[in-house]
Amino acid sequence: MSNExxxxxxxxxxxxxxxxxxxGEVQKALVQxxxxxxxxxxxxxxxxxxxxxxxxxxxIAESSLDDLQQxxxxxxxxxxxxxxxxAITEQMAELQGQQRSIAARFRELNDERIKFETLAAxxxxxxxxxxxxxxxxxxxxxxxxxxxxxxxxxHGS
Numbered sequence: 001m002s003n004e005x006x007x008x009x010x011x012x013x014x015x016x017x018x019x020x021x022x023x024g025e026v027q028k029a030l031v032q033x034x035x036x037x038x039x040x041x042x043x044x045x046x047x048x049x050x051x052x053x054x055x056x057x058x059x060i061a062e063s064s065l066d067d068l069q070q071x072x073x074x075x076x077x078x079x080x081x082x083x084x085x086x087a088i089t090e091q092m093a094e095l096q097g098q099q100r101s102i103a104a105r106f107r108e109l110n111d112e113r114i115k116f117e118t119l120a121a122x123x124x125x126x127x128x129x130x131x132x133x134x135x136x137x138x139x140x141x142x143x144x145x146x147x148x149x150x151x152x153x154x155h156g157s
Contacts, residue, residue: 002127009123016116023109030102037095044088051081 054074061071 002130005123005127005130009120009127012116012120012123016113016120019109019113019116023106023113026102026106026109030099030106033095033099033102037092037099040088040092040095044085044092047081047085047088051078051085054078054081 054077058071058074058078061067061074
């Protein structure tokens, strides 16, 4: 019985360790996706500030009728900034979806790891109780033998 329990402890612990390693990899992926999302937020903010600056330049260029070419150029560039900002927004939405699915997978793996660790702990506890019962049984047997030996000595003399 004890060998079976020892084998099951090792099996549960190995499974918990394997799942823990996988959870660690998933957690790294989650951190990477969050970092990418954060970097995109920074990029989008930079584009927003750039656009505000170009809007001011456009107002100045449009107030002067001589600079039609410059205002056309600024409008085109601002259109490119808008398209870039839209692409970043789409990437951020995609990363948020990835983040949700990775986080869900991490929770699943963590729950599984905890389950395996709990099963290993239960098996350890069972071994501990089995050993304690065995030791108690041996102690009781030894006491009974001493009692029998003592009563024989007392009755024999």
